[in-house]
Amino acid sequence: MKKTLLASSLMAAILSSQAQASDINFSGYGSIRGGLLVNDDITPQFFGYDDKVDFKNESLFALQAKANLNEKWNATIVLQARGEENFDLEARWAYLNYQFSPETTISFGRFALPYFRNSDTQDIGYSHNYSRLPTSIYLGEEYDIIEGIRVMHSTFVGDGDITFKGSYGSFSGEVSDVGFELDNILQGSVEYTYEWFSIFAGVLTAEASFDTTTSLDLGLMQALPGYTVTNGTAFNPNNIAVYNMEDLYADEDSALYWSTGFTIDYENWLFNAEYAAYNIDDSFIEETQVMYVALGYRFDKAVVSFVHQDFDFSYDYDQANSADPFINAFVVGATDSFFKPDSYDAQGLHFRYDLDQGVAVKLEFSVINNDLADESASLVTFGVDFIY
């Protein structure tokens, strides 16, 4: 509701602004991509493909409308329709920009939350040389929106330039159909760019709450007949308190993300690496560590890249701390079913060919190895990324 209101009032602001129709600038981007697993001992998480050709999962269309209200202010909305969400139209970005000075911009509204270096451009396939940004870091976009304020400041340092970015706000929505909230999101990043290389570091903190309280309470009572949960405490059939459910809930648990990366573009050689680590306090996963490295070479109109990525997490069952073994078994089971991702690594060859102005064809062949099962799947994708 909140997002609809914000988006529609911004849309109204754009359309009713004194700007003539000719002052509203329309542009956009999109991707049409198909893919399938050609060798599928496993069906890997996060990639969204199985052994049948699918054209929907990674296809998307976006339209941006931008109106300059005056010299200092502009209003922008990006409407995006993703195949993954049945092409339902969503206001992905909706914000007012205030040009405080030539170097400093302040934005108010709704925008992509830059957890990682390229989070805000991950939907724009045309902007990079891969078929998608490596999924080890760029998981998707269920909770990478922020409603709040963003400040950007750029300045020159010698022959290079440095950009600071800071955001503050909150997010509420659903992740895997479970209510999810991030409050007091505080994000900061710095990026230095010189002619042929750039280096980045960023950090983000927030309070994370999953709306799993009721389902965990009910789940426990269903799984263990005779047990009851009252006000966050579990009682065994003899009415003895055996577990503090708060240990299992994710309620305003503090989350910390940090990431770093660098890019080299030198004499047609391209190197790109990112590393990130994150954790949510008191949650089941101690720490998630993700990375990728990519080496590419640019030919006239083509770019060939090799990408290695790794998704890993360290893991504990500290929450299974009850003296009651049945409770512990339930906690372990709930942990596994709710939050446990698959560690994997993947190697891929990506090919980009710039067919025409604003149109790039992409091909990919990747092998995804599930670390736990020690089995792999091969993924082939093909598609077109465009901007207009």
Next chain:
Amino acid sequence: MNIFKTIFSTILLVASFASAADISVIVNPANSDSFDAKTIKRIYLGKIKVFPNGEKVTVLTLEDNAPETEMFRESALNKSNSQFKSYWSKLAFTGKGTPPTEVASSADMINAIKADASSIGFVDSSAVTADVKVIATF
């Protein structure tokens, strides 16, 4: 010996004529700022948004498929058309800037620069007129 000298200097002359078909970066004659190649590059990459005199820059470009555009981007910005467009797509869709405004022809470019004291553009050097000031050639 002399004939070699003549042939050699003729070749040099032809070569220098060939490279004279270059790109001129132009501003309004009223603009008294000085520009180095780095400043021009920064303006076209959206890193500089105002002239030293404080005026907001209106950045103009010819169409993507104009040969002048390709030449300018290659030599002044060290980017191919697709690299230039990829670069700008990251800025344009994330609230970090507005890409250069397209004009349809060299004549339109000259007229636009003539009419706007805070604009910058480029044309083939042979199209330059007295209405604009050349600040650099590539």
